[in-house]
Amino acid sequence: MNTLALDSKEKTGKNVVNDFSIQVATVNGSGSQSSNNVLMRSIFQMGIPVSGKNLFPSNIAGLPTWFTIRVNKNGYIARKKHIDIMIAMNPQTAIEDVKGLNPGAVCISPIELKLDAVRSDVRHYQVPFAELASKASDNMKLRKLLTNMIYVGVVADLLNIDQAQIDIAITKQFDGKAKAIDLNLNAVKIGREWARENLKKVDQYSVEPMDKTQGKIIIDGNAAAGLGCMFAGVTVVTWYPITPSSSLCESLIDYLKEHRIDKASNKATFAVIQAEDELAAVGMALGAGWAGARSMTSTSGPGISLMSEFVGFGYFTEIPTVIFDVQRVGPSTGMPTRTSQADLMSTFLLSHGDTKHICLLPGSVQECYEMATEAFQIAEMFQTPVFVMTDLDLGMNNWMSEPFKYPTTPINRGKVLTAADLEKAGKFERYADVDGDGIPYRTLPGTDHPLGAYFTRGSGHTAKATYTEKPEDYLYLMDRLAKKFETAKKHVPAPVVDTVSGAKVGIIAFGSSDFAVQESRDQLKEKGLATSYLRLRALPFTAELKQFVDAHDVVYVVEQCRDAQLRDLIRLELPESSMKFKSVLHYNGLPIDADFVTEAIIKGEGK
Amino acid sequence: MTAAPPTNRIGLTLSDYKGAPSTLCDGCGHDAITSQIIRAFYELGIEPHNVAKMSGIGCSSKTPAYFLNRAHGFNSVHGRMPSVATGAALANKHLHLIGVSGDGDTASIGLGQFCHLVRRNIPMIYIVENNGVYGLTKGQFSATADIGSKLKTGVMNELPPIDLCGLAIELGCGFVGRSFAGDPRQLQALIKAAASHKGTAVLDVISPCVTFNNHEGSTKSYKYAKEMETPLHELGFIPFYEQINVDYEPGTVQEVEMHDGSKIRLKKTERDYDATDMVGAIQTIKKAHDEKQFLTGLLYINENKDDFVSMMDTVDESLATLPESMTRPGKDVLESIMKELM
Numbered sequence: 001m002n003t004l005a006l007d008s009k010e011k012t013g014k015n016v017v018n019d020f021s022i023q024v025a026t027v028n029g030s031g032s033q034s035s036n037n038v039l040m041r042s043i044f045q046m047g048i049p050v051s052g053k054n055l056f057p058s059n060i061a062g063l064p065t066w067f068t069i070r071v072n073k074n075g076y077i078a079r080k081k082h083i084d085i086m087i088a089m090n091p092q093t094a095i096e097d098v099k100g101l102n103p104g105a106v107c108i109s110p111i112e113l114k115l116d117a118v119r120s121d122v123r124h125y126q127v128p129f130a131e132l133a134s135k136a137s138d139n140m141k142l143r144k145l146l147t148n149m150i151y152v153g154v155v156a157d158l159l160n161i162d163q164a165q166i167d168i169a170i171t172k173q174f175d176g177k178a179k180a181i182d183l184n185l186n187a188v189k190i191g192r193e194w195a196r197e198n199l200k201k202v203d204q205y206s207v208e209p210m211d212k213t214q215g216k217i218i219i220d221g222n223a224a225a226g227l228g229c230m231f232a233g234v235t236v237v238t239w240y241p242i243t244p245s246s247s248l249c250e251s252l253i254d255y256l257k258e259h260r261i262d263k264a265s266n267k268a269t270f271a272v273i274q275a276e277d278e279l280a281a282v283g284m285a286l287g288a289g290w291a292g293a294r295s296m297t298s299t300s301g302p303g304i305s306l307m308s309e310f311v312g313f314g315y316f317t318e319i320p321t322v323i324f325d326v327q328r329v330g331p332s333t334g335m336p337t338r339t340s341q342a343d344l345m346s347t348f349l350l351s352h353g354d355t356k357h358i359c360l361l362p363g364s365v366q367e368c369y370e371m372a373t374e375a376f377q378i379a380e381m382f383q384t385p386v387f388v389m390t391d392l393d394l395g396m397n398n399w400m401s402e403p404f405k406y407p408t409t410p411i412n413r414g415k416v417l418t419a420a421d422l423e424k425a426g427k428f429e430r431y432a433d434v435d436g437d438g439i440p441y442r443t444l445p446g447t448d449h450p451l452g453a454y455f456t457r458g459s460g461h462t463a464k465a466t467y468t469e470k471p472e473d474y475l476y477l478m479d480r481l482a483k484k485f486e487t488a489k490k491h492v493p494a495p496v497v498d499t500v501s502g503a504k505v506g507i508i509a510f511g512s513s514d515f516a517v518q519e520s521r522d523q524l525k526e527k528g529l530a531t532s533y534l535r536l537r538a539l540p541f542t543a544e545l546k547q548f549v550d551a552h553d554v555v556y557v558v559e560q561c562r563d564a565q566l567r568d569l570i571r572l573e574l575p576e577s578s579m580k581f582k583s584v585l586h587y588n589g590l591p592i593d594a595d596f597v598t599e600a601i602i603k604g605e606g607k
Numbered sequence: 608m609t610a611a612p613p614t615n616r617i618g619l620t621l622s623d624y625k626g627a628p629s630t631l632c633d634g635c636g637h638d639a640i641t642s643q644i645i646r647a648f649y650e651l652g653i654e655p656h657n658v659a660k661m662s663g664i665g666c667s668s669k670t671p672a673y674f675l676n677r678a679h680g681f682n683s684v685h686g687r688m689p690s691v692a693t694g695a696a697l698a699n700k701h702l703h704l705i706g707v708s709g710d711g712d713t714a715s716i717g718l719g720q721f722c723h724l725v726r727r728n729i730p731m732i733y734i735v736e737n738n739g740v741y742g743l744t745k746g747q748f749s750a751t752a753d754i755g756s757k758l759k760t761g762v763m764n765e766l767p768p769i770d771l772c773g774l775a776i777e778l779g780c781g782f783v784g785r786s787f788a789g790d791p792r793q794l795q796a797l798i799k800a801a802a803s804h805k806g807t808a809v810l811d812v813i814s815p816c817v818t819f820n821n822h823e824g825s826t827k828s829y830k831y832a833k834e835m836e837t838p839l840h841e842l843g844f845i846p847f848y849e850q851i852n853v854d855y856e857p858g859t860v861q862e863v864e865m866h867d868g869s870k871i872r873l874k875k876t877e878r879d880y881d882a883t884d885m886v887g888a889i890q891t892i893k894k895a896h897d898e899k900q901f902l903t904g905l906l907y908i909n910e911n912k913d914d915f916v917s918m919m920d921t922v923d924e925s926l927a928t929l930p931e932s933m934t935r936p937g938k939d940v941l942e943s944i945m946k947e948l949m
Contacts, residue, residue, distance in 0.1 A: 217948035231941065233934030235926040236697050255944075259936045267922045269933050271697040276723040280690040283683070283720070287694025290681060291659070291702065292927025294934070295694065313684050403945040406938040411931045444927060445659040445679035445695065445702055452656060455672055455680040466627075467672070 018048050018073035020084035020205045022155065025097045026148070027090050029061025034173050034184075035148035036067040037398075041169035042161050043071055044218060044400065047210040051077035051515075052398040053591060058243065058336040064093045073210060074522075077400060078515035079393075079591040084205060087151050088115060089129075098122060106203045108154060123203045125195075127154055132194055136187045146187040153191020158199065160206045163192070217403050221394035224365040225324060226252030227404065228372025229296055230259065233411050234322075236288035236295040237272040238281045240303060243336045244392040245326035248298040278303035282310045282323065286385075289314075289321040290456060292416070292444040294376050298324035301343050302333070304350065311385050312351025313458045315481070318431070318440065320379035320414070322372075324388045326395040329589045338589030339392035341511055342561035345569060347387055348539050354478065358488050359387040359539040363496075363514040365399045367537070373407050374493065380414035382439060382488055391560070393591040394512040415441040419449040430454040431477060432463040438484030485540060492538035497548055503530040505605065506552035508545075510536040510566065512591060513558050519594035524601060531601070536566070541573050549577045556601055558584040560592055616652035616848065624649040626673040631666060636788030636814030636829075637736045641673045643791055644705070644734075647798040648675060651846060658703045659695055663688040663717055666743055667709035667736035667814070686717025689724035689733075693915075696729050699925040700916045703802070704731035710751040711741045714769045718750070721771075725778040727915040728806040732798065735771055735809070736788075738816035739827035746819030753899075757824030772906050773892040775809040776885060781909040782808035783888070785902065787832050788815065793903060799844040800905070803869040806914040813901070832901060839891075839904035840882075841874035863908050873905060882908050 022039070026032040033054070040052045051070045057063040070080050082102050088094040088109040095118055098107050103121040111126040132150050133143040156166055166188055174180040219227075222245070229237070229252050237256070239249040253272055260269045275281035281297045288295035299307070304325050314321060327343045329335035348359055358378055360371040371388055379386040422428055422443070428451045431440050440463075443452045454465040462468045463476065509517045514535055521531050534548045549555055549570070555577075557567040564583040571578040584600040586592040612620045624645045629638050648655070658678035660671035664685035671680045683691045688706050696704055713721045713735050724733070739752040748756075751771065752764040775783045782804040784797040794812060801808035813832050815821050821828045840861070845851060847868035861873040861882060873882055881887055888907040895902045922929070 215949065217945055219948050227941075227944065231935055233929075233931060235929060235934060236694060238694065259940050260934070262922045262933060265922055267920055269922055269926070269929055271916075271919045271921055271926060273693065273697065273727075275690070276719060279687060280693075280720055280723065283687045283690025284694035284697070287681070287683075287691035287696075288698040288927075289694070290691070291695040291698035292925070293694075293698035295698070309684055310687065403949070404941065406941050407935070411935060443679075444699070446657055446699055446925070447679075448654075448656050450677060453677050453679045455682065457680075457682040458684060459682070 014204060015206065016204045017206055017208050018071055018210060020071055021080040021082070022069045022071070022085040022087065023083040024067045024087040024151070025090045025093055026065055026067070027061075027092070028056055028059060028063050028065040030148070031145040032065075032067065032089070032148045035152050036069070038149070038166065038169045038173050039152050039155060040069045040398065041172065041218065042156070042165040043069070043207055044213050045165040045168060046162055046207060047213050048073065048207055049075040049077065049212050049400055051400060053079060053393070054397060055590070056337050064090050071207065073212070075212060076515070076519040076594070078519050079593045081593045081595045085155070087155065088113065089147070089151065106205065108151065125154070125158065125199055127151070127194070132190050136190050137183065142183065146183065149184045149187035150191035153188040154195045156188065157192045157195035158201065158203070162209065213400060215403065216400050218398050218400055219365050220247070220396055220398050221362070221365045221368040221390050222248035222326065222396060223251040224368040224404070225372045225388065225390065225395070226255055228369040230255045231407055232294060232373040232376040234294045234296050234376065235270050236285070236293040237270065238275050238284035238288070238295065238297045240275045240278045240281045240299065242278075242300045242303050244328055244396045245298045245300045245303075245324060247396065248324055248326060278306040279310065282307040282321070285321040285323070286310060286314050286319050289319045289379070290445070294380070296322040296324070296376070298326065300326050300328045301330045304343055304347055308351050311357070312353060312355050314385040315351065315355045315357065316353070316458055317456050318383040318442070319385070319456075320383050321385050322375045322379050322388065323385055324390065327389060327391040335589045337392065339512070339591055340561060340587065340589065341391055341513070341559050342563070342565065342587065343389065344559075344561065345565040347389060348569065356485060356540070357385060357387055358382065358492060359389050360493060361389055361510045361537050361539070362394065363511055363535055363537065365394065365401045366404060368394065369404045371493065377409065377412050378488070378491060381412060381491065382484060383414060383442060384484070389511065391512050415439060417441050417443050417447075419447055419452060422447070422449040422451045427451070428454070429463045430465040431461060431480070433480050433483070437487045438480050438482070439487060489540050489542050492540065492542065494542050495537055495544050496535040497533070497544055499532045499548070499551065500530045503532045504553040505529060505601070506532045506534065506548060506555040507558060507601070508534045508536060508548070508555055508566070508570070509558040513560060516592045516594045516597050517558055520597035520601070523594055523598040527602065527607070529601070529605060529607065539569070541570070545570065546574055549574055549580060553580070554582060555580050556582050556584050556604065558592070558597055560586050562587045615649050617654060619649070619652075619655070621645065621649050623677065624655060624675055626671075626676045629670070629673045631669065632818050634817040635666070636738065636816070637667055637670050638673070639788040639791065640734065640736055640794065640812055640814055641670050643795045643798055645674045647795050647802065651799055651802055653703055653802065657701065658705060661688050661692045661695070661704060661706040661731070663708050663712035665709040665712045665741070667707055668712055670707050670736070686712050686715070687720055688712070689717065689720035689729070692731055693724060693727065693729050696731065696916050697919065698927045700921065701925055706731055706733045708733065708735050710735060710737040710739060710749040714750040714771055718769070722774070722778055725775050725780045725807050725809065728779070728781065728912055730806055730914045730916055732801045732808050732810065735811045736814040737771070737811055737827070738814050738820050739825070740816050740820040742816050742819055753826040756826045757822075759819060759822055770892055770896065771809065771811045773889060776888050776892075776907045779912070780809050780907070781806045781912040783907040784809070784905045785811045787813045787836050787903055789829055789833055790836060790903065793838060793842055796842045796844045797905065799846065800865070800869070800871050803846070803865040803867050804910070805866045806912050835901035837900055837902050838876060839878060839880045839902055839906070840876055842904055843872040843874065845870045845872065863910065866910055871905065871908065880904070882906065885909070
């Protein structure tokens with residue numbers, strides 16, 4: 001059996017342990033997701049840091065999809081630009097897939113594709129998958145699915161993945177379904193045994209157990225955010241399905257159904273509504289927030305555009321709600337299954353008139369969880385819509401993380417006056433700045449006190465919430481809203497700053513770019529370039545930004561958009577420093593990688 | 608010394624149900640509807656602080672400021688009141704919601720949200736103050752204008768009207784009435800009955816615009832509506848706390864019992880109309896359009912429908928004010944979830 005292209009029988013070179021990437025090319029809808037999860041989990045369970053990225057089409061079945069697993073002993077979890085091991089299962093893309101490999105890379109493929117004829121400088125393992133699948137099951141439909149587990153077995157043998165960990169991962173994946181577990185375990189065995197008997201190891205990659213994932217979890221950002229919402233005490237959830245945000249609310253719904261049913265009454269302590277569109281979703285969230293619920297909705301760019309009018313209303317009438325924007329590539333429908341950070345500026349300033357919003361920018365799954373919780377506190381404290389902006393890469397991909405911590409701060413409902421408070425105060429003006437921080441007091445509908453009611457309107461309103469078109473009333477309102485925004489600067493998550501003494505170059509990034517930037521900084525350090533780093537975690541900007549910019553000669557703003565949106569927002573904030581900024585812009589829809597950042601900065605520094 | 612003003616069954620006076628003075632045009636049909644809302648809520652003895660007044664944008668949507676000052680009000684964005692009301696209903700299921708909208712706000716920009724509110728059966732009174740024109744922008748046709756109806760400028764409407772009652776019935780609404788701002792007795796009875804309905808109660812009330820659509824050639828003018836109004840029945844509402852038994856000649860009265868024990872009595876006119884027959888209601892509405900009739904009354908009622916908020920099966924308390932002990936699961940829950948993810 002031809003398992004290796006003749007001219008790739010050269011020396012395999014230095015062994016590479018726990019530092020490579022695997023890409024599985026399949027067709028979406030073929031059931032490969034389970035196998036890829038098993039592969040990733042088994043390596044993770046061996047104590048080796050991993051990350052997984054699913055590159056999928058906006059389609060249900062039959063189009064190409066790629067799943068990439070990065071194995072990295074140093075814990076780098078950003079996308080790796082080059083693929084070391086390609087599992088080319090999709091005949092539609094196999095030729096392109098193998099052509100894209102670097103010389104010396106590994107390609108595992110069905111024997112009938114004859115990929116060795118396409119690239120002779122790649123190390124080939126050609127496997128009779130169809131023949132092996134026929135041994136795994138008599139059922140034609142199952143054979144297709146089990147083929148995916150057969151490649152897991154082949155890879156496991158080649159890389160030396162611990163079989164015990166595969167067994168555990170499969171048991172977990174198929175959640176106690178004995179028949180499915182048996183079938184899949186057997187398929188892995190068939191692949192593994194065939195590889196052991198028929199393949200000669202000609203590549204340098206392997207795994208060895210480590211202790212770097214002990215106590216760590218694997219989760220995607222959307223599930224993490226959903227978890228955060230549940231622990232924030234969300235009570236009304238409104239949503240409209242849209243990729244890549246749907247799984248946020250879907251995960252949340254699962255968690256709520258399991259953990260938020262009141263034990264005494266067996267009734268729900270939450271309400272979920274799938275709205276007819278995003279206009280309605282945000283309208284419902286605002287209606288619920290107005291009536292006192294902790295409300296939220298989640299969406300992506302097109303939904304954000306639709307919500308624009310209502311969000312301005314929420315800003316102007318001061319109603320708390322939380323809106324998640326899991327960003328995807330725009331404009332328009334764009335590339336719905338690809339990642340981007342290009343909603344930043346339009347979301348920050350969403351709606352007509354003078355509007356600006358508090359935006360939280362999680363940079364990890366852990367922060368998706370923590371900032372989800374924090375967003376509700378801030379929204380109610382400041383009585384305003386708060387955005388949590390993640391992206392497809394963070395939201396839909398699997399990430400390794402420290403386990404999440406239980407919230408330490410009690411739920412704070414903000415300045416809400418009860419009937420007793422009103423009785424004591426003897427006075428209530430909905431939009432008056434009583435405390436000098438720009439944040440007014442509110443009452444909830446149903447408050448049983450003659451002073452309790454007020455009228456919420458998107459038209460001009462006085463401190464007493466009555467209609468007005470008077471210039472002085474409008475100025476009072478707008479200036480107070482601006483003051484409130486100033487107050488917010490003291491309460492939003494501060495940036496994470498790492499100032500390296502003597503470094504003249506600073507880097508600013510946010511969100512999912514963080515992983516690539518961290519890795520890039522190490523690469524730059526190896527090349528002799530010391531950098532400081534500020535990871536922005538919220539808008540509005542806080543005092544740390546100016547300090548950081550002032551302390552460096554040049555500042556690279558790394559972001560995943562075309563128009564340097566963050567750089568421009570920073571320039572508006574710090575006009576005196578506007579010549580200091582250089583942009584590193586990654587906007588092809590793929591997650592940003594460290595090599596890209598490093599190359600751009602090296603080039604920028606003329607090195 | 609003047610005598611103390613009369614009070615209702617919870618000890619409040621009529622003025623406790625009033626709002627700010629109206630800023631609408633003198634003689635506006637909307638003000639007549641406002642008066643009947645005030646009167647109905649007063650007479651029913653509904654606690655005003657437990658009411659939430661919802662609206663969109665337009666002349667009609669201004670009116671929640673003119674009644675029930677002791678209730679919270681929400682003047683939302685154009686055509687989007689239904690979504691806001693839905694959120695508020697979920698957040699606090701003990702609120703009585705009353706929404707006031709117009710034909711532009713509901714039948715044009717807000718048609719989608721209106722349909723979904725009705726489809727979900729959100730418990731609220733939804734009044735459409737229908738004058739066939741956009742008043743605030745000075746008199747353009749709306750989507751409820753009849754074919755052949757003329758603007759002041761002489762422009763004739765050539766598109767068929769959207770019948771919000773027919774649409775509501777089609778969407779499964781369990782309480783659909785049509786009335787006229789100039790028929791206070793019927794309107795008040797309908798508002799009271801709507802307040803007892805558990806689900807969405809749609810009232811399409813012809814409310815002439817004295818400034819832009821009250822002229823000869825308009826089918827939404829006072830003169831036209833007064834001349835053309837044909838009540839389907841004589842409508843009486845008997846609240847649950849005031850049950851009176853009156854003997855009627857058999858076959859002359861249709862009585863519908865509401866979920867709270869209140870009763871609607873529909874006394875037959877020369878027409879034999881069954882308000883519980885959905886198909887009959889739709890046929891009647893269609894025929895009325897063809898024959899250019901203006902039929903008023905309770906077009907359709909079905910008290911056996913689940914409302915959306917009940918379907919959510921939430922705890923008895925309002926979700927809005929649940930304590931942390933009920934909304935934040937314990938540390939053990941997080942720990943077990945983390946363990947599963949390891």
